[in-house]
Amino acid sequence: MAIENLITDHLDLWTAAVRPKSSAGRGASSKLELTGIKKLRELILELAVRGKLVPQDPSDEPASVLLERIAAEKARLVKEGEIKKPKSLPEISEEEKPFGLPDGWEWVKLGDIGYDHGQKTPDSSFTYIDVGAINKEMGFIDSPTVMAASDAPSRARKIVKSGTIIYSTIRPYLLNIAVIDEDMSPEPIASTAFAIIHPFDGVLSRYVYRYLRSPFFVTYVENVQTGIAYPAINDKQFFNGIIPLPPTEEQHRIVAKVDKLMALCDQLELRSESQLAAHQTLVETLLATLTDSVDADELVQNWARLSTHFDTLFTTETSIDALKQTILQLAVMGKLVPQDPSDEPASALLERIAVEKAQLVKEKKIKKEKPLPAISENEKPFELPLGWVWSRISESSLFCEYGSSEKTVSELSDGVPVLKMGDIQDGKVILGSHQVVSPKIDDLPNLYLKKGDILYNRTNSAELVGKTGMFDGDDDTYTFASYLIRIRCSIHNIRPEYLTLCMNSPLFRKTQIEPHIKQQCGQANVNGTLMKSMLVSIPPYHEQVLILQKIHELMTLCDQLKSRLQTSQQTQLALAESLMEGALA
Numbered sequence: 001m002a003i004e005n006l007i008t009d010h011l012d013l014w015t016a017a018v019r020p021k022s023s024a025g026r027g028a029s030s031k032l033e034l035t036g037i038k039k040l041r042e043l044i045l046e047l048a049v050r051g052k053l054v055p056q057d058p059s060d061e062p063a064s065v066l067l068e069r070i071a072a073e074k075a076r077l078v079k080e081g082e083i084k085k086p087k088s089l090p091e092i093s094e095e096e097k098p099f100g101l102p103d104g105w106e107w108v109k110l111g112d113i114g115y116d117h118g119q120k121t122p123d124s125s126f127t128y129i130d131v132g133a134i135n136k137e138m139g140f141i142d143s144p145t146v147m148a149a150s151d152a153p154s155r156a157r158k159i160v161k162s163g164t165i166i167y168s169t170i171r172p173y174l175l176n177i178a179v180i181d182e183d184m185s186p187e188p189i190a191s192t193a194f195a196i197i198h199p200f201d202g203v204l205s206r207y208v209y210r211y212l213r214s215p216f217f218v219t220y221v222e223n224v225q226t227g228i229a230y231p232a233i234n235d236k237q238f239f240n241g242i243i244p245l246p247p248t249e250e251q252h253r254i255v256a257k258v259d260k261l262m263a264l265c266d267q268l269e270l271r272s273e274s275q276l277a278a279h280q281t282l283v284e285t286l287l288a289t290l291t292d293s294v295d296a297d298e299l300v301q302n303w304a305r306l307s308t309h310f311d312t313l314f315t316t317e318t319s320i321d322a323l324k325q326t327i328l329q330l331a332v333m334g335k336l337v338p339q340d341p342s343d344e345p346a347s348a349l350l351e352r353i354a355v356e357k358a359q360l361v362k363e364k365k366i367k368k369e370k371p372l373p374a375i376s377e378n379e380k381p382f383e384l385p386l387g388w389v390w391s392r393i394s395e396s397s398l399f400c401e402y403g404s405s406e407k408t409v410s411e412l413s414d415g416v417p418v419l420k421m422g423d424i425q426d427g428k429v430i431l432g433s434h435q436v437v438s439p440k441i442d443d444l445p446n447l448y449l450k451k452g453d454i455l456y457n458r459t460n461s462a463e464l465v466g467k468t469g470m471f472d473g474d475d476d477t478y479t480f481a482s483y484l485i486r487i488r489c490s491i492h493n494i495r496p497e498y499l500t501l502c503m504n505s506p507l508f509r510k511t512q513i514e515p516h517i518k519q520q521c522g523q524a525n526v527n528g529t530l531m532k533s534m535l536v537s538i539p540p541y542h543e544q545v546l547i548l549q550k551i552h553e554l555m556t557l558c559d560q561l562k563s564r565l566q567t568s569q570q571t572q573l574a575l576a577e578s579l580m581e582g583a584l585a
Helices: 003-008 011-016 035-049 063-079 205-212 214-222 236-238 248-291 296-307 317-332 346-362 496-503 506-516 528-533 542-585
Strands: 106-109 124-131 145-147 156-158 165-169 178-179 186-190 194-199 242-245 389-392 399-402 416-419 454-457 467-472 484-488 518-520 521-525 535-540
Touching: 035 205, 035 214, 035 248, 035 416, 063 106, 063 242, 156 194, 165 205, 178 205, 186 194, 194 205, 194 236, 205 242, 205 248, 242 542, 248 296, 248 317, 317 496, 317 506, 346 389, 346 535, 399 528, 454 496, 467 496, 496 506, 496 535
Parallel strands: 124 186
Antiparallel strands: 106 242, 124 145, 156 186, 165 178, 165 194, 389 535, 399 484, 454 467, 454 484, 518 521
């Protein structure tokens, strides 16, 4: 099967095979990695270096003759003092050769097909090439810096010329590789972070560049590199790598074909990213019709219209997460379940909470708080249904307090586990392995957590500050760190699950947290004083119960959607890998 047919006959498979990125990237599709297209690029390079991408021509001069000419050229350059006499490289054993080669090809060491220009300390203005100067995707120098010799960094030492390939030996998995494709003025000098190889006549720089990005060479580097945080290889390991060398004419055909097919992959990638961006916009627009619903009845109608397109709308994890956020927002706006006029209004709940707090103050269990200002109309983020009220967090809870500043340790026979900010995930408090403190510290027993306590993260990166979760463990077995704030609810008036839901809703973050975020030494902070004044929408107690039941039902459906999507993505990836294996067989 021609490689063009392998691509065009399976476009849906290559573009459908996606998976979530481990970290956010650029663009509207930043949360998805186009894995199918990535694998297609790998397949093209793998086929290229195996001699399966273009047909062989028996009239081509074989690589063995090319190697004879290279040996003669090498001897001439050594004699003329252009290069140092290279050390003899060990023979390539049969075990080292990962696959068979077509007739006319040869396995060789990288050090046998090119050389290093050596090093110098800049003595005049020069063009400095470091890792940041290259466009690694396109393989050329993008933004070099002209520097005075007096400003030269200590790493500016390696001589490069037009046709030289530079390969970053630090964190090589990033594939920072490029070809110097033009004469530069002033003289170019590269960083010592690069291995330098200048091919002999008859070996194409663009062929070597493509090979260095191929899965085979990447695997070789992974096997020989050292270091964990900053893995690296040295020049000796680089030049000892082996490369399948085709005849010169076939190198030209391979490079032309690879460039053509990579351009096709670029088009597929742009189309896929455009489609994902359009899909995300469509999802956001249609979900907005739900939050714009006037009441629960209109919501039912809008939801019915939306549900008929579930199969086409919710096809990415991002879209399902957006649906979850919309459901949370609908819940706290009073649009998720119908109101019952016979329910006791939420204002009565706040009155009872005020009485309960006064009693706790009288018993000296909590301190009396300063009264907060009344809620103005301008502060209210949206209109509430009848029976609901806006309340500040401190008015809708019994008390809020910071956690313990006591230093934690890894082990202690009777230690009390300390919850930290990383333990708050997706509105929940995750219980597992934790650092501990002694049960005899002054903060205990006061700072023991009770089931239903809400923990608010007051300090973190800007996107994580304010995340909130509910503790669902046993009473008096855990405590919490000082950068968390504990909120305790009057559970017969306000369900802690509901308040947690409210504090994790999109508009709460947008209107109550983000305006107050302050950056301090790289960390964002929204403190307890501010948190106490934040607004939450409080429904009648019976409606809180109904909302929580509905939320559970809908979130379960969303999780089922996501599970089916993940299964589908795994299937698509398996199919893409199977197609690759078939092409390489």
